Amino acid sequence: MATLAPPADVMAPFEPIVESQPARRKAPEGPIKVVHAFWLAGMSCDGCSISTTGATNPSVEDLLTGSISGLPKVILHHPVLAVENGEEFIHPFQLAAEGKLDAPYVCVYEGSIADERIAAETGGYFSAMGDHAIESGSRPFPTATRLQQMSAGAAAVIAIGTCATWGGIPAAMGNVTGAMSVMDFLGSDYRSALGLPVINIPGCAPVGDNFTETVAAILLFLQGMGPLPEFDELGRPAWLFSETVHRGCTRAGYYEEGVFTSEFGGKECLVEVGCWGPVVNCNIVSRGAQNHMGGCMRAGGPCIGCTMPGFPDKFSPFYKPAPGSFVSSNASRTYGAGIRRLRALSNHALSREVRWDALNAAETPSGWGDIEKPNAFDKTVHFFYEKLQFRGSRRPGREENRYWPTDPPDRMIGMTVPRDIATTGGAAGAQHGEDGPPAPPERGSGSGGA
Numbered sequence: 076m077a078t079l080a081p082p083a084d085v086m087a088p089f090e091p092i093v094e095s096q097p098a099r100r101k102a103p104e105g106p107i108k109v110v111h112a113f114w115l116a117g118m119s120c121d122g123c124s125i126s127t128t129g130a131t132n133p134s135v136e137d138l139l140t141g142s143i144s145g146l147p148k149v150i151l152h153h154p155v156l157a158v159e160n161g162e163e164f165i166h167p168f169q170l171a172a173e174g175k176l177d178a179p180y181v182c183v184y185e186g187s188i189a190d191e192r193i194a195a196e197t198g199g200y201f202s203a204m205g206d207h208a209i210e211s212g213s214r215p216f217p218t219a220t221r222l223q224q225m226s227a228g229a230a231a232v233i234a235i236g237t238c239a240t241w242g243g244i245p246a247a248m249g250n251v252t253g254a255m256s257v258m259d260f261l262g263s264d265y266r267s268a269l270g271l272p273v274i275n276i277p278g279c280a281p282v283g284d285n286f287t288e289t290v291a292a293i294l295l296f297l298q299g300m301g302p303l304p305e306f307d308e309l310g311r312p313a314w315l316f317s318e319t320v321h322r323g324c325t326r327a328g329y330y331e332e333g334v335f336t337s338e339f340g341g342k343e344c345l346v347e348v349g350c351w352g353p354v355v356n357c358n359i360v361s362r363g364a365q366n367h368m369g370g371c372m373r374a375g376g377p378c379i380g381c382t383m384p385g386f387p388d389k390f391s392p393f394y395k396p397a398p399g400s401f402v403s404s405n406a407s408r409t410y411g412a413g414i415r416r417l418r419a420l421s422n423h424a425l426s427r428e429v430r431w432d433a434l435n436a437a438e439t440p441s442g443w444g445d446i447e448k449p450n451a452f453d454k455t456v457h458f459f460y461e462k463l464q465f466r467g468s469r470r471p472g473r474e475e476n477r478y479w480p481t482d483p484p485d486r487m488i489g490m491t492v493p494r495d496i497a498t499t500g501g502a503a504g505a506q507h508g509e510d511g512p513p514a515p516p517e518r519g520s521g522s523g524g525a
């Protein structure tokens with residue numbers, strides 16, 4: 076899509092403010108000492124700002140204080156978080172747009188970009204920050220125009236959140252604002268001062284760490300200390316968005332075994348209450364929403380595809396099973412039932428100590444409850460299972476005439492050792508099964524098992 080030019084009066088050049096300037100730092104030579112981050116907000120809910128302030132690895136504080144070794148200090152110009160206001164706040168934006176800033180900068184855009192021409196028809200605006208002069212006085216200055224002016228000189232333009240990356244909810248079908256993404260607004264030919272197209276970090280709201288980690292990676296590159304981070308064909312950090320939600324989901328095991336919940340709040344796979352996770356690129360479950368905690372499925376929420384370019388229209392109606400899930404969930408339900416039973420069998424066998432099998436005849440000495448002993452079928456299956464398990468390998472244990480280094484309690488004398496265990500103990504084991512455990516060897520006899 077071609078770059079959208081705002082109307083002439085919206086683009087009217089602003090007067091640079093020259094009085095009362097704070098002393099500006101000279102551009103450092105050698106390693107970069109500071110980098111400015113200009114945060115611009117379009118049609119947003121501020122959720123991206125909130126999730127970013129919750130990032131922990133690295134945190135915003137780490138970036139702002141320059142406390143990460145090798146990284147330059149970030150000077151953040153954020154319309155909500157800034158201490159400055161009015162002209163003092165806007166001035167660095169103007170310097171950057173005029174190419175007069177004494178340090179590199181990145182532009183961060185939150186929210187979608189409305190078609191300001193629509194609002195201008197009635198003398199209004201959709202999203203603005205600061206004023207600019209017109210013949211009859213002044214009017215709010217659209218953030219979209221500010222982005223357009225600043226984008227050429229920016230080391231990178233980062234679109235944060237789904238509204239900025241793909242248009243998101245404000246750009247849903249039927250909207251009256253003509254809302255679009257930063258990519259749509261700047262066009263496919265756009266390149267930053269470093270030659271980068273728009274970098275996209277989607278999510279509604281995005282994982283804060285996805286943003287701060289990407290900024291840190293870009294800063295390392297700017298510093299000459301790291302490679303250019305890898306981005307996919309949609310400008311997403313490839314290492315963060317190459318996998319689907321499903322592959323990292325805490326409920327994926329249920330899906331594989333064909334166990335699905337039919338109600339919200341269930342602990343099983345959510346695909347039948349509308350989860351699109353198998354076809355959505357997002358890392359929130361493996362990374363956690365904040366400080367490695369939370370994330371949609373961990374909190375019981377099915378994925379509605381909020382990181383995807385097709386969101387929200389292509390994922391609606393929400394909470395209705397996706398048509399494609401009918402095939403895959405019924406397939407896993409079919410084979411999953413058998414797999415689940417076999418795994419339960421193994422789980423039961425593996426939930427007993429080897430000692431219990433060997434000396435207690437599979438009796439579990441738990442005071443907490445009665446635990447079912449393996450029946451003939453379980454033993455048979457496990458007998459063959461162990462044959463396969465230890466085929467070509469040495470089975471753990473001792474070759475001596477006893478395979479347990481202590482005597483069983485008196486009450487165990489005379490208990491029968493299961494056939495499969497007795498067999499593995501050789502003749503001594505068989506004897507153990509018939510006559511009780513063998514007498515402990517004399518110390519120093521050489522046949523004991525220490």
Ligand code: SF4
Nearest residue numbers: 324327344345350352
């Ligand atoms: S809840 Fe969604 S992402 Fe998780 S296993 Fe089920 S379908 Fe996959």
Ligand code: SF4
Nearest residue numbers: 357371378379381382
């Ligand atoms: S799991 Fe789905 S709904 Fe949740 S953040 Fe990721 S893409 Fe959005």
